[in-house]
Amino acid sequence: MNLHQRHVRLLAAALIAGVVAGCSERGPEAGGRILVVGIDSADWDVIGPLMEEGRLPNLATLVESGVSCDLHSLEPKQKSPTIWATIATGKLPEKHGITDFMDPQTKKILTSNVRTARTFWDIIGESGMTVTVVGWLVSWPAEVVNGYMVTDYFRYSPRPDRPLPEHLTYPDDLRDEVEPLRVVSDGITEEDLDRFIDLDAAMTADEAQQLPVEQMFLEMRGMSELEQRASALSDILAGDRTFLAVTRHLMRNRPTDVSIVYLRGVDTASHKFWAAAHPGEVGFPVSQTESRVFGATVARYYEYADEMLGLLVDEFGDGTVIVCSDHGFEGPKPGQLPGGINDHGPIGILVMSGDAFRDGVRIEERSVRDVTPTILALCGLPVGDDMDGSVIEDAFEPAFLRSHPARRVPTYEHTE
Numbered sequence: 026m027n028l029h030q031r032h033v034r035l036l037a038a039a040l041i042a043g044v045v046a047g048c049s050e051r052g053p054e055a056g057g058r059i060l061v062v063g064i065d066s067a068d069w070d071v072i073g074p075l076m077e078e079g080r081l082p083n084l085a086t087l088v089e090s091g092v093s094c095d096l097h098s099l100e101p102k103q104k105s106p107t108i109w110a111t112i113a114t115g116k117l118p119e120k121h122g123i124t125d126f127m128d129p130q131t132k133k134i135l136t137s138n139v140r141t142a143r144t145f146w147d148i149i150g151e152s153g154m155t156v157t158v159v160g161w162l163v164s165w166p167a168e169v170v171n172g173y174m175v176t177d178y179f180r181y182s183p184r185p186d187r188p189l190p191e192h193l194t195y196p197d198d199l200r201d202e203v204e205p206l207r208v209v210s211d212g213i214t215e216e217d218l219d220r221f222i223d224l225d226a227a228m229t230a231d232e233a234q235q236l237p238v239e240q241m242f243l244e245m246r247g248m249s250e251l252e253q254r255a256s257a258l259s260d261i262l263a264g265d266r267t268f269l270a271v272t273r274h275l276m277r278n279r280p281t282d283v284s285i286v287y288l289r290g291v292d293t294a295s296h297k298f299w300a301a302a303h304p305g306e307v308g309f310p311v312s313q314t315e316s317r318v319f320g321a322t323v324a325r326y327y328e329y330a331d332e333m334l335g336l337l338v339d340e341f342g343d344g345t346v347i348v349c350s351d352h353g354f355e356g357p358k359p360g361q362l363p364g365g366i367n368d369h370g371p372i373g374i375l376v377m378s379g380d381a382f383r384d385g386v387r388i389e390e391r392s393v394r395d396v397t398p399t400i401l402a403l404c405g406l407p408v409g410d411d412m413d414g415s416v417i418e419d420a421f422e423p424a425f426l427r428s429h430p431a432r433r434v435p436t437y438e439h440t441e
């Protein structure tokens with residue numbers, strides 16, 4: 026099916042749903058409006074102590090008013106795009122086809138049209154609800170949706186020698202409208218970085234010279250890397266700010282029934298700055314300069330993610346809020362190569378708060394495979410028999426399940 030055919034199909038489906046159910050009524054009848062915030066790598070072990078100290082007030086409010094659980098990631102460990110594709114489809118990698126950032130054979134970057142399973146935003150869009158999708162991994166080129174899409178590639182800075190590709194957004198002409206909202210790394214100021222790092226705490230050259238020679242060299246390297254690390258942080262911040270701004274803009278000016286946004290910063294900040302916060306645990310030497318300047322960066326980035334969450338929830342208004350992560354974070358372990366999926370932990374987070382869900386309840390661990398079936402149930406839609414996950418029934422208020430009993434269909438895939 027080509028893009029045009031899909032578009033026609035979506036429009037037809039939207040019209041039918043509109044005639045049968047009243048276009049925007051299906052939403053409120055079931056779970057109502059929905060905001061989904063994906064925070065890559067968010068981990069309860071980091072969140073717990075911060076929440077107790079009152080440093081994550083927005084997430085704490087959702088946890089207190091909603092249902093939360095450990096969210097088991099895929100095993101064996103997979104890269105983030107693979108797990109987010111499972112979250113978006115309810116299917117395992119062999120069914121959805123997104124196995125990496127790149128195709129292992131051709132070394133080409135994987136694109137949304139490699140995906141072989143339908144996403145929950147596609148399914149609920151076809152049911153008549155309108156959707157906005159921002160920043161989701163492997164969403165370029167933009168798909169036809171019943172609403173708006175701004176793809177993951179939108180955040181990159183165009184360069185004269187490397188302009189950004191076409192189809193960054195759906196519809197294509199949405200691009201002009203959101204283009205001014207892109208934040209580039211160079212647009213991040215020292216003041217912006219101030220809240221994340223303690224530059225003044227860096228060791229001075231005089232101090233370093235008092236140290237035994239091996240440590241002195243470690244410190245000198247730490248000092249020489251300061252700028253590079255700060256610029257990595259600028260890049261992380263620019264990406265999240267871009268998608269935050271785009272999502273808020275769309276929610277304000279083009280509101281849809283469902284808004285979905287993916288924020289990557291917590292993951293990248295954790296990879297870059299975990300060692301600074303846990304210098305004795307990572308199996309390689311960490312300079313005092315690094316731990317003094319960046320030791321609080323991961324925790325402070327979580328605070329920033331919480332702030333972004335608060336801004337998104339405020340703009341969104343009434344409805345159901347779902348926050349999830351694809352995996353947790355354990356940091357580099359002695360004897361293992363640091364970086365990439367080696368740093369990841371097996372348990373991510375899931376928080377769901379809204380009328381359909383129970384209040385302030387912690388439930389048993391579930392899987393990243395269960396997110397899509399649960400969102401479909403929240404929308405009053407059946408779950409596909411060919412999905413690998415199931416509805417998290419104990420998350421729902423019993424009254425909601427009575428009035429919206431779980432239904433099933435053989436598949437949502439178009440088989441012709």
Ligand SMILES: [Zn+2]
Nearest residue numbers: 066292296365
């Ligand atoms: Zn990662």
